[in-house]
Amino acid sequence: MSATTVRAYSGRRSTMAALRLSFLQFMADPQWLIPSMIAPVIFGLVSFELFRGEGHYYLTYAILGAGMMSMWGQTLYGSGWATGQDRVFGTLEPTLQAPTPYLYVVLGRVIWNVASGLLGGLIVYLVVVGVAGSPPAVPNPVAFVLLFIFVMLTLAAVGVVFAAFYVYTRYAGFIQNIGEFAFYVGTGCMFPVVLLPFWTNPIALFFPPTWALDALRYASIPGYPGFAWGFWPDIAGAVGTTAAYLLLAGAVFRRVERHVLEVGNLADY
Amino acid sequence: MLTRSNDGPAIEVRDVRRVFESRKGFLFRERTRTEALKGVDLTVERGSIFGLLGPNGAGKTTLTKILSTLLLPTSGTALVLGHDVTKETDWLRPRMGLVLGGERGLYNRISGRDNLRYFADLYGVPLTEREGRIREVLERVGLTDAADRRTEEYSRGMKQKLHIARGILHRPEILFLDEPTIGLDPKSARETRKLIRSLVTDGVTIFLTTHYMFEAEELCPKLAILSKGRIVARDTVDGLRTLVGGDRTIEAEAYGFEDAEVESLKHLPGVSKVVAEEFGPSMRLTLRVRTTETAIAEVRSALPGHPELAVRDRRTSLEDVYLDLVEEEAR
Ligand SMILES: Nc1ncnc2c1ncn2[C@@H]1O[C@H](COP(=O)(O)OP(=O)(O)O)[C@@H](O)[C@H]1O
Ligand SMILES: [Mg+2]
Numbered sequence: 001m002s003a004t005t006v007r008a009y010s011g012r013r014s015t016m017a018a019l020r021l022s023f024l025q026f027m028a029d030p031q032w033l034i035p036s037m038i039a040p041v042i043f044g045l046v047s048f049e050l051f052r053g054e055g056h057y058y059l060t061y062a063i064l065g066a067g068m069m070s071m072w073g074q075t076l077y078g079s080g081w082a083t084g085q086d087r088v089f090g091t092l093e094p095t096l097q098a099p100t101p102y103l104y105v106v107l108g109r110v111i112w113n114v115a116s117g118l119l120g121g122l123i124v125y126l127v128v129v130g131v132a133g134s135p136p137a138v139p140n141p142v143a144f145v146l147l148f149i150f151v152m153l154t155l156a157a158v159g160v161v162f163a164a165f166y167v168y169t170r171y172a173g174f175i176q177n178i179g180e181f182a183f184y185v186g187t188g189c190m191f192p193v194v195l196l197p198f199w200t201n202p203i204a205l206f207f208p209p210t211w212a213l214d215a216l217r218y219a220s221i222p223g224y225p226g227f228a229w230g231f232w233p234d235i236a237g238a239v240g241t242t243a244a245y246l247l248l249a250g251a252v253f254r255r256v257e258r259h260v261l262e263v264g265n266l267a268d269y
Numbered sequence: 270m271l272t273r274s275n276d277g278p279a280i281e282v283r284d285v286r287r288v289f290e291s292r293k294g295f296l297f298r299e300r301t302r303t304e305a306l307k308g309v310d311l312t313v314e315r316g317s318i319f320g321l322l323g324p325n326g327a328g329k330t331t332l333t334k335i336l337s338t339l340l341l342p343t344s345g346t347a348l349v350l351g352h353d354v355t356k357e358t359d360w361l362r363p364r365m366g367l368v369l370g371g372e373r374g375l376y377n378r379i380s381g382r383d384n385l386r387y388f389a390d391l392y393g394v395p396l397t398e399r400e401g402r403i404r405e406v407l408e409r410v411g412l413t414d415a416a417d418r419r420t421e422e423y424s425r426g427m428k429q430k431l432h433i434a435r436g437i438l439h440r441p442e443i444l445f446l447d448e449p450t451i452g453l454d455p456k457s458a459r460e461t462r463k464l465i466r467s468l469v470t471d472g473v474t475i476f477l478t479t480h481y482m483f484e485a486e487e488l489c490p491k492l493a494i495l496s497k498g499r500i501v502a503r504d505t506v507d508g509l510r511t512l513v514g515g516d517r518t519i520e521a522e523a524y525g526f527e528d529a530e531v532e533s534l535k536h537l538p539g540v541s542k543v544v545a546e547e548f549g550p551s552m553r554l555t556l557r558v559r560t561t562e563t564a565i566a567e568v569r570s571a572l573p574g575h576p577e578l579a580v581r582d583r584r585t586s587l588e589d590v591y592l593d594l595v596e597e598e599a600r
Contacts, residue, residue, distance in 0.1 A: 008359075008362070008363030008392070008393040009363070009391065009392070009393040010393060013390050013393075013396070014390055014391050016390070017386070017387050017390030017391060018387075020386075020387070021376065021379070021383075021387050024378075024379045024383055025376065025378050025379060028378035028379060028419070029378065089373060089374070089375070089376060089377065090369075090371065090373025090374040090375075091373075091374055091375065091376060093334075093339055093367075093369060093374070094367065094369070094374055094388065094435070095391065096339065097337060097338060097339055097362060097365075097367050098362065098388065098391035098392050099359065099362040099363045099391070099392060099393060100391045100392075100393070105391070258341075261338070261339065261340055261341045262341050263290075264287075264289060264331075264334070264340045264341075266339065
C-alpha cells in the first residue's frame, strides 16, 4: 500500500479560490450591486427617523441599528445561500468530491460576504450622516470601525454554522425564512438585549454578535447601560462564543459531510 | 506529486447494497424505500475502459457515486485502487475523476477556463502547472476557442466536454464517466466517444456507465450488465454474445402467428430462445440460434400458410444480448 504523506489540497488556496469565484460571479452581474445598495439607503433613512431626538447619541444608535440590519443578511446567510446555489447549479457534488473539505470553500465565501456586508455598513453611515448633516459624536472613531468589523466577523462565524445547514438539507432556506425575524429580534441585534423579555436572553447570550455589538455600543455611546458587565467582559464573551461557533462549525461540517453521503441528498434542490 | 497506487484491481466491489429512504414533503412526510443496489459484486482490472450497461433506474449512477465517494453503501465493501471508499476518501479523492455530466454541475456565469481554475485549486493541481494543464485539457477536449466564454453560452455537447476536462484536470488514476453521451445530439455524442477513447493512456482506468448497448460495444472491451440493482452478466462483448446460446439471430415477420407455431419453433434443433412481439401492423418472432445453416429453411417450413412471411438472419448484437438479459431479470 503506497500511503502518501502529501496532502493533495491546500486549505488556504481553496479558500482563496472560493473568494475568487464569489468575485467572478459578482462581476458577471455587477448590476446586482444596485438593489443591494438600495436596502442600506432605506434602512439608514428609516433608522434616522426612528431614533431622531433620542438623546445626544441618536446618530450612533441610528447607524448601528441600520448598519446591523443591512449587513446582517449578507453576512449571516450569504454563505448558506451560496451553498444553496451549489445545490441548484449541481455543483455541490463535484465540490464535495474534490479533496478539499467544503469548510474551506465556505470560509472563502465568508470573506467575500463580510467585505460586501461592510460596504452596506458604509452606505448606511454615509446616508445617516448625509441626512443629519453632521457625523455622529463618536468618542473613538478607530475603535468604532475596528469593533464594527469585529461584529461582522462574529456574525460570519455564525454564518459558517448556518452554511452547514444548507449542505445538510435543501429545506434550509425555507426554515431560515421562517426563523429569520424572530432570530433577528431575539438576538438583540435590532434592539439592545436589555429591552427584550428575559426568556430571550439565553439565545442572545449564545450569539457572538450580541456581545460584540454590546461592546461596540459601550465604546461609542458614553453612559450606555449595557446588558453585561462592561466593555472587556463583552469582548471576552464575543471572542469566547465566536471560538465556540468556529469549533462547532468544524465539527458540524465533518458530520454533515458524512451525513449527506449516507442520505444521498446532495443532488436535491 | 501523489504516489501512484500499487497493482491489484482498480475496483473491487463485494455485496454492495444501497437503500434510499426518501421522503416527500417537509412537514407531512411520505416515506418511500428504494433498494437501488441489491448486492453487487464486481471486479474491474486496471487500464482500458470498463462499461457498466443498464437501463434507466438500474442503479448505475448509485454505484458510480458510491465508487467515487459521493455516497455510502448501506452495506458491503467497495475498494478503489485498493482503498476503501467509505474510509479512505482523503487518499482516494485526489486520484479520482468524476464526470456526472449533464446541463448542471458548472458555474454558468463564468467562463469555462475559470470553472477549471476553481476546480484545479480544489483538487490541488500544483499552482505552477495550473494554467498549462488547463490549456492542455481544453485543447484535448476541443474547447480552446470557447474557453473564455461563459458556460451558459455553451451547447450541451460543449458542457459535456468541459465536464470531462474537469474530470481529467488533476490527472486521476481512475475516471468515472456516468452516461457521458446522454442527451447529446448524434454528432456531439460521436465526438465525445472519440474523446473518451483517446483518454485511455498511461494506464488510466475508465469506468463508464451507459444505457446504450452500441456505446458499450464500441468503447468497452469488458462490461457488466446491471439490471434492477443486480449484475446479471459480466464478460467481454464476444463472451456476452455466446451467453445466450448462439451468435446468430433469425427474425420472422408476418401478420400474426399461432401460439402453437411459436411453440413448434422452440423445439427446432439449435434454437435456444424465441420471443414474439408486435412489430407495427405485423408480428415478429426473434430466434436465437447457434447456426443458421439449416435453420432458415426449417423456420420457413415450420411456419406454413403465411404468404407474406419474411425471414432473415443476422449476427446477434450486443443489444440483443442486453435486452435478453434485462428482460429475463424483469420476468
Ligand atoms: N437520492 C435518491 N433518493 C431516492 N431514490 C433514489 C435516489 N437516487 C436514486 N434513487 C433510486 O434508485 C434507483 C436507481 O437509480 P440510479 O442509480 O439513478 O439508476 P440509473 O443511473 O441506472 O438510471 C432508481 O429507482 C432511483 O429512483
Ligand atoms: Mg443514472
